[in-house]
Amino acid sequence: MSYQPAEAPRAKAVALISTGTDLLRGRPIDTHLSSIAREVLPLGIEIGSHSTCPDDLEAIVETILAATSKAETVILTGGLGPTEDDYTRRAAERAFGRPLEFQPALWKTIRGRFRRFKIPIAAINRRQAYLPRGAWTLPNPNGSAPGFGIDHGGRFFFALPGPPHEMLPMLRTHVLPRIRGRVTFKLWESKVYGIPEGDVDEIVKPIVEKRSGASYGLSVSGGMVSVSVKFETGSPAPTVRLLEKALGIHLIGPWTLAEAVAGLLLKKRRTIAIAESCTGGQIASALTNYPGISKSLLEGWICYSNASKTARLGVPADLIRSRGAVSREVALAMAKGAATTAGADIGVATTGIAGPSGGSIEKPVGLVWHAVHYRNRTRAERRVFPGDRAAVKGRATNLALDLVRRALLE
């Protein structure tokens, strides 16, 4: 076993710090890494490390020192509020040896905001008007906690508020422009659906390996494989064309499956109706995240009971009796019934056993039938998904959406 020379993505990288004891207790799930990565990657900037530390002054100071020793730019989130356990200002004071100084102009802004919203200002809010010496204010139009930036001998430190809807606009407006000048690579990212990770690897590997200065990574989640290819030099275009051709119908693009399907529906001006049993509304909910989808999505039914499958979608009761509610025939009848009843071009349906109980040897937990009805043609797919109830719902939602996508692309 040999030691490979380690790839060192640090020099041009950003170190990210999340503060918050609640994050270390797992609630809420920390989405800062993911959302900041999506902002900086298109600029050719990698996040080299991410640390989460508790609301504890010493721990934050140590984490800042460790991060600044490794990365040129450090972005920290949280701890900017007015209370005792909002330590970020004091941690920066200690880490950079820059004493906190009262900023009259900032105090005026803070008071103005309270006056505008007609909220009485508390004495503790004065703490938010202190910044480490030499820091500049990052205005926060979406909340009361201002951020700040420090240029510490060419190393940048940015402190941003914890709530994502305050943090992200501040990042985009006041942080990204400062670190933008360092683009060093291009990234191509896409999701791939319908073939296992190993097969994706076998397709991607030879194409990327032929291209000098390119490297790739794969990750899997809920049956969806994400591919990202990093190009250190030159244009990605020829390699991307090869990848697109080789991955073919399985290539979804950088968006989610629901976004891909919603985009196709609107582009092709097709209407859709949805009949869900075991996915329980998740297909409709995923599609309705897409702005403007009301032009295409006419109706949806959650038909848990057999009676509702018959009454709402016209699935013959004796078909359910003879084949069972979880069957190819009933899935197809649901899809057709949805399209016909709603007067939609496409009908999509799921029926299955999400678990944890209700399974049998013939029809185990995780069994789902998915069906699509489009242009008088129907197609159905059976699958037994692993995982718990939520996992089965999620995977069935993806497969149903993919059936619609393929039908639209044929």
Next chain:
Amino acid sequence: MSYQPAEAPRAKAVALISTGTDLLRGRPIDTHLSSIAREVLPLGIEIGSHSTCPDDLEAIVETILAATSKAETVILTGGLGPTEDDYTRRAAERAFGRPLEFQPALWKTIRGRFRRFKIPIAAINRRQAYLPRGAWTLPNPNGSAPGFGIDHGGRFFFALPGPPHEMLPMLRTHVLPRIRGRVTFKLWESKVYGIPEGDVDEIVKPIVEKRSGASYGLSVSGGMVSVSVKFETGSPAPTVRLLEKALGIHLIGPWTLAEAVAGLLLKKRRTIAIAESCTGGQIASALTNYPGISKSLLEGWICYSNASKTARLGVPADLIRSRGAVSREVALAMAKGAATTAGADIGVATTGIAGPSGGSIEKPVGLVWHAVHYRNRTRAERRVFPGDRAAVKGRATNLALDLVRRALLE
């Protein structure tokens, strides 16, 4: 501004390390911190820090060294596969000065697994049979990558695979029993809905401050406030009773709103039907995550178009014309129509403008009407939610579920 003595949760805490360049690129979102926190907190163990580092040998070694200097127990995830960039075994070798040694018994287990699944084994898989000297194997019944543990002079290091469905069973079976003996505190956690964070703080603060050895934290997400109270000594029961009484109807419990509502529906044997416009299936999808809910949830409709509100739910067309689709009257008619059509005890409905377009001065983006019909009584609530389309859908889903919860509790 004074320096408070920092609370030091480290001594009894676990340090967590995630490895993976893909995680630092934000895909997938790293859920390890959240899911491991939920496992160890009930045992009285805090996670003192969490770091994510790239697939880079030096970075992993440094992160392990930093973590072991701070915490008695270090749990690392990822990097146990057979490929070149699976560095965890080599990083542990370096960090602890324990040379990798071939484990014939482990190699036999790995080969056996491949044979059982009739997959030809590659030469590189032999790498997975090397462990740092003195390490013990953590069997992986759910994947090909075995984990390992090291007792380094009383400090424990555990290396677990990255995929959550492999990591969590291994954590529960082979890690938690080893660190269980250190329970030092009790944690009470609950969600609170319907009052702002500041009001929750005003209620919780005086109760917790009166109790010695207790501290609390609040966090907010999507209009939901999470409260966690930590008791270092004694029984939490008297304080918890005070909190429960003071928070009253706003107290949801440790579960989600959808779980609370689903549990109430099943306990009280009430049936429900759902009519969703702007939430687009999200209410139904949230409820159907609950096992056994098919006993209570009869049917759901996603009625995006005005025509479908009339055809499926019997909302009078001239009511929609005169009041508008987004109105108290139409929301109430949808809720009643859903209950009546499905023959359910309860009907719940939403109609609103999720955005980003479609708003007016009178009816801005984010405006949602929520309605519940139960026992011949109806109630409706209007709200203008901030945030993007997904945020509006999520907040409206919560409020609609809370209306059902309150109706059931009256």
